[in-house]
Amino acid sequence: MSYLHVVIILPFLFALLGPIMQKLMPRVHGGWFMLPVPVLLFSYMLSRIPTIQSREKIFESLPWMPSLGVEFNVYLDGLGLLFALLITGIGSLVVLYSIFYLDKNKEKLPHFYVYLMLFKGAMLGLVLSDNLMVLYGFWELTSISSFLLIAFWHQREKSRYGALKSMVITVSGGLAMLAGFILLYVMAGTFSIRELIEGIHTWSDHNLFVPAMVLVLAGAFTKSAQFPFHIWLPDAMEAPTPVSAYLHSATMVKAGIYLVARMSPIFAGEALWLWLVSGFGIATLIYGSFRAMKQIDLKALLAFSTISQLGMIMSLFGLGSAAAFYTGSADAIFYTKATMAAVFHLINHAVFKGALFMVVGIVDHETGTRDIRKLGGLMAVMPITFTIAVIGSFSMAGLPPFNGFLSKEMFFTAVLNITEMNLLSMDTWGILFPVIAWTASIFTFVYSMVLVFRTFTGKPQFEKLEKKPHEAPLGMLLSPVVLVALAVVFGLFPGILSYSLIEPAMAAVHPALLEPGQQFKVKIEMWHGWTMELFMTIGVVALGTTLFLMHRRASVLHAPLFNRVSLNRTYDKGIGMLDRGSSMLTNLYMTGAIRHYLIYIFLFMVVSLSVTMYATGSFQVDTSSFADTSFYEAMIIIALILSTLAVPFATTRLMAIILTGVAGYMVTLFFVIFRAPDLALTQMIVETVSVALFLLCFYHLPKLKKEIVKLRFRLWNFIIAVSVGVIMTLIALSASSSRSFESISHYFLENSYKLAGGKNVVNVILVDFRGFDTLLEIVVLGIASYGIYAMIKLKLKGDEEISKLPARESEFKYDIYGLKSNDVILRKVSKLAIVIILLFSLYLFYNGHHHPGGGFIGALMASAAFILMAMSYGMKSVHRIIPMDFRKLTALGILIALLTGMGSFLFDVPFLSHTFDYFQIPLLGELELATALLFDLGVYLTVIGVTMTIIFTIGRDT
Template identity: 65%
Template sequence: MLHAAILIPFLLAALIPLVKRLSRIHPGWVVLPIPAALFLYFLTGIPDVQEGNYTRESIHWMPSLGIDISLYLDGLSLLFALLITGMGALVILYSIYYLNKTEALARFYINLLMFMGAMLGVVLSDNLMVLYGFWELTSITSFLLIAFWHRRERSRYGALKSMLITVFGGLAMFAGFNLLYVMSGTYSIREMTGQVPMLAQEPLIIPAMLLILLGAFTKSAQFPFHIWLPDAMEAPTPVSAYLHSATMVKAGLYLVARLSPIFAGQNLWLWLVSLTGLITLLYGSFKAIKQTDLKAMLAYSTVSQLGLIMCLLGLGSAASLASGAEEPLFYASATAAAIFHLINHAVFKGSLFMVVGIVDHETNTRDLRRLGGLMSLMPITFSVAVIGAFSMAGLPPLSGFLSKEMFFTAVLNIREFDVLDGHSWMILFPAVAWIASVFTFVYSMILVFKTFTGKLKEDQLDKIPHEAPLGLLVSPVVLVSLAVVFAFFPGLLSYSLIEPAMAAVHNGLLAPEETFSVSIHLWHGWTPEVFMTLGVIAAGTLLFRGYSQLRILDREWNARNLLNRMYDGSLRLLEGGSRRFTDLYMTGSVRHYLLYIFSFFIVALGSVMLGAKGITLGMNHYAPLSFYEMAVIAVMVLAAVAVPFAKSRINAILFTGAAGYMVTLLFVIFRAPDLALTQMIVESVSVILFLLCFRHLPKLSKGKRPISFKLPNLVIAAGVGITMTLIALAAMGSSPFAPISEFFLKESYSLAGGKNVVNVILVDFRGFDTLFEIMVLGTASLGIYGLINLRMEPGNSAGVRAALGRAAYPARSNDVILQTMSKVIVIIIITFSIYLFFAGHNHPGGGFIAALMASAALILLAVAFGMETVRRALPVNYRMLTAAGLSIAVLTAAGSFAFGAPFLSHSFGHFHLPIMGDTELATAVLFDLGVFLAVVGVTMSIILTIGGDE
């Protein structure tokens, strides 16, 4: 069921375009039940997790590489799954009323669902490589969501900045994961946790830790990598409420918490995580005061709150370093505070983002200098803002007060930590925490009172504001209600979520029979924490009332601080340097590019062959050449030599085709029918493609020779030929291993149920290669289509007609004989193509060859009757046909998961069918069908696109 929970959002995202056709139904109402149902499903898992009955599901993917799609549901992953799905449901409900119906809603919900599925994959994955895949998918989908209003320059800038910084950290994290694999021999987090004593002694443990923390810090916007988060506020408010308060920015926190059992025994882990969080907390809270844009203020407050939680996770790791019977639990309370505040932050920050969205929606501005006096006009919104902001400020009687008090307890307790004798300066933790809390109080008050109290500035607003509709209010009201409920009934979270999550973070800290006990109370006496809170309120009130007189706090420095200037400067430097370097070799001449490629090819491979030991050419193992082989080779050489001397491009193409057909004859002589069929069809299609392309080139000048011989060209051409010949001979004579062909010949039928070894290799033994090849072909065909048909410049009527599918195709042939014969020949070719497809598993043929044969038939019709006729007679969208083929291939490959087999596993068996009798059926035929459709779609898409261009 865990795999289905991740897969469902992606499946629904794929169906959203179909919903788009139902104009009367808002896509949000179709999407909303999915996160709601997933939230209820994860709620049902709380009792099992409380009892320690964790769920683990695994599907073999690439077992030889140690990569399986292993999912694990414990207290920590359950907590995050509830946040992802619960907040997702509320955000989708809010977005239905927030986004205008004229927006690209289908695109919005597709990206949002993909992000939700990716986040669930991150928090549920036990395999680090699978986790990394989902991690990067969150970066890509968040990029698309932030750039939703892509016509705005600031949206594109913010999206690019967020992706560059988070992907940079993700690549570092990827390297750290692989270092962990080198040390432990597994990608499973559970298995690594059992090897902690051994891993602690490894010299690579510190580099792995630093690389992984780099990924966590960039994702969770820790200083100095936080600069992407304020610019990401250009996203629509529902995106900000979801990604930047409850989900994406929490991924780094999740990673730190999840890997704490592995790294918490290292002193460096404690200091790096806690100090980075503390600096981020102070910096973010200070910067938030200086903002005049409400979303920018919430962005920096998010940075600050993320730093607070990161600091607590670092302090909680002291439990693994402490000694004695009582001390581990004493420091583990910091982890409880982190988990509790993580929940509270999602509640109050999500509601505040929605409040800001409502204010923007009703006033068309988020500028504090233009706002004020909205309390009487928007009383419900004001009430929500008060509860959310006061909870963020840590004021009683709200849940934010409880987690902030636990934060104060943690920073006071760390003063007792005796590792490294840090007593003298550990006072910095509570001091900095108190100062940052004062700033938090101030920006919380600014958010509420500068927006909702004072005088209404009607002359600075585009419209008279009024209370938001009920649909916009439901989600924030639900969230702030939770802030009140969790304050008066904290036990609802303590026993159900916080204690199981602590057990996951501090795995192995307690004896198997022991459990964590978390007790949270609204009032716990006159403690130092209470006096710190009173001090925060007093100092914060004074600072709030007088901050406008303090120049340093009065206004924002236009958000162009040193870190942003460094980022922008670095980007300009990289772009300028890469452009200048690229201009040195990107001359625009294809001949130059080929010279570079072939020269590198000769030097790299030639030097390896000369320097390597034990290479023999193995020329004594070959059979003598027969007369027929010598004749075919002679014709092939003559055709190749004639190409440079051809006086027209048509002749050059025909000579090239002749050389290719001679290769086909060689395959026939060598009894390789599959290769012969493939070579023949590829050569035929290539000739047509060359002719279509070359007709756009200017005619060759009759006064000049079609080619001029140059010594460098001759040397490189000869060098490539000689190098390739030597490599081919060395491969036959120097291999230390037995030929793999013996394995394929022996096991083809027993393992894959096919007697045609070539086809079995393509669809079974090397199915990954085939799958990736048709994906590359599909991408290439889309690229060609985009380059030619999507030219919509003003005045380019031909480009416009092409983009609309009404391009003027070249004239058809007037050869009556060709047209008459082609009607019969096409039927024969199509029939033969169908035979090749079904016979391919046991006889010469297969999906690839059959697709090329069918494409050749369609091309023959195009040559005889014109491409416009073919398009009208066969109104097929070949790009959609390509997509259908790729989908069938991928779904067939993934279908093996349902039977507990690795990706791309096939099965076969014999069945008694009516009329046909005993028949062998293999799932590889379905994969071959995907290959067939994809290749036909790619070939015809390229031919019709190039042939239809004017």
């Protein structure tokens, strides 16, 4: 049995539980609560190795939005297993390291571990998802969670800058990738990665194939910091060192590498894929390695080294895609050696880069600086850290007997092999690959030596350090020791990885090259004779040593590359121009006048609707099917028109409110005549509550003054008002006159009781057939009420200014219950009326499934009762009788509605599916009980909470 969904959900679950456990046990470091999660997941993934080795693939499906082709499908093969092991394995060591690196008395640990668990869960979801839309969701979640991690020390300007920069670039690439995914769906009709691979030959000649490929690569290149999108990665170094170690070794930057590897079976047969992936990769390799030599900050040096190493892995996957051009021949296996090298170096890079970041964190933690110019001579006081640094740096430099040497030799083999490829003039241009690879390896050797020897050897400069250096505690050393031990083990015994991880991952990248039961031959050896690769390595060491010795004296090796022109400056200026341009544009229309905003909205609506309707020939008014107008309808129409026309001429706000209410009640009468009791009840209660709301708002406004307005403004208002009315009327008449399909109302009438057990079709539509819409509507209502609450709570006047107000106004500001009525008759009558209204509200709620009513109408009725109570006895009395925070009631209602919908998953049916049955209840007899009633309860509570939050907030105005 597999638990892949649990693997993804578990980190998110602990992200919720972590702060609670930290609150319960404040003396315990929060990392100890989180450490079991990655350890448990890593252990589970290790147990899946035999299954994946035997070519079994683990697949799980969870229905989500089947009508849109979006299912929460998870899939574990060799490639997914490799990345899952890196995410959970390195993640375990990072959490352990962070326990000793982060001070629980100085840092906000609950925040840190929530962000870290969100990031871990997002990465696992990304590498295990089979559905492209689900993958995209996790992809963007990694950008958001990494933004939070990078900006963890948000009081620092550089942290905020780096976090924003990383999110802008990676999210922009993610949007391009989303467009590519949509194009793939247009071509293949599926979002499933497995199905896309299986059916590639049926749609690969589509004219959208190349655009989709380019868009997908845009997402991969931005995420994995390929040149020129790499500029976000060095600025991400402002994150705490555990975050940097995790992002750079096993997670964030590897997401783009994963995407290229996963999509290779789809795009590898396209020549442009080979050139783009390998070309961008090799350019990133040489650029990153050259820039790394010039850094004086240890983390910046490692950041550019990561960019370089990512370019190397990316280029290897690109070169490995050449095998797709020789499917079915022996030459195909020849070119898969590049993929083998990519997979192997993916593991090696995670191991030594994670260790080196932890070493730099230790140096920073124990000395107070990462500036190479201030360091030196630490070997004597930090011998264990020095040993770790030597192994990690030598592995990164590609020196034996460490794992980096093996994958670097395989890299040389891959770039030499590509020169023998007689495709697309690779025999001519291909010579650039080994030349650039060899040059970049020299630079890699130099910055690796700078990292270890400039930091730990030479003359001590302890007087320049903020702290007296000493060896790190054992807990902080444990994680990097484990990683460098793996670097040695994988170097001496590479066969451990050959058929457990490397070969299954290769099979996932090149599924078309193997017959059933076949395996790729994975042979990795420390000594492979006096080959060209070995001579290239000797040259790297010889020339690299020379350049290292010249590093301090030759400015070309350590001076900044550009002073005035750089990609970072271009980015900063571009963001600045966008910011200034958007500010100028915004200031043109954001005048602060609501009247102007309404003009923009109405003008846009009128113009866009008019043009669309005219262009599509949709203005078709057919009056032949209209019913005759009765005398009562004519009277109501006349009253409605007269009350509406009278509003602009009202001399007091109270009269304007009354006239507006009259118009609303006339609409209510229309619903009564048209036999729509649900709508009539809703409209009537809404009008009643709205009048109370208007009274509360207008009570705070000064006395209405008649201002002299120029004729052109009145004429302009008249034109807009008439235009809106005319266009909406024409649209309504055209819609009723040109129906292309039979009305869906017949379906609801026939199936409301059969499928949902309800005779009130309106209520059944709201809570069953269109329940998802209703859920979103109450969420929007809740957000609106919270927004109103927050907006009013932002006191525009300070307490000192309020104290200076006139006595009557100041008294009102503090006497929040000043709306209490002194009418004795109203108070006496309201006692009975409130009870009757509340009972009627419960009746409407419970019987709404079969009779006029429902949660929405019942809630409005209950709100009307509370408003009557507030007006009769004051708001203070309402709070004394009902000591409730209505904002929490809103949240409770939304939660009940959401949990009702999620309960469907327990029965393996789509979200918000309902059921009903009949039960014998003592004394009451047979009653129908429907799960829709629970959903309606959520609506009921939400609407009461929203309405009363708005009414009471405005009524208090504090």
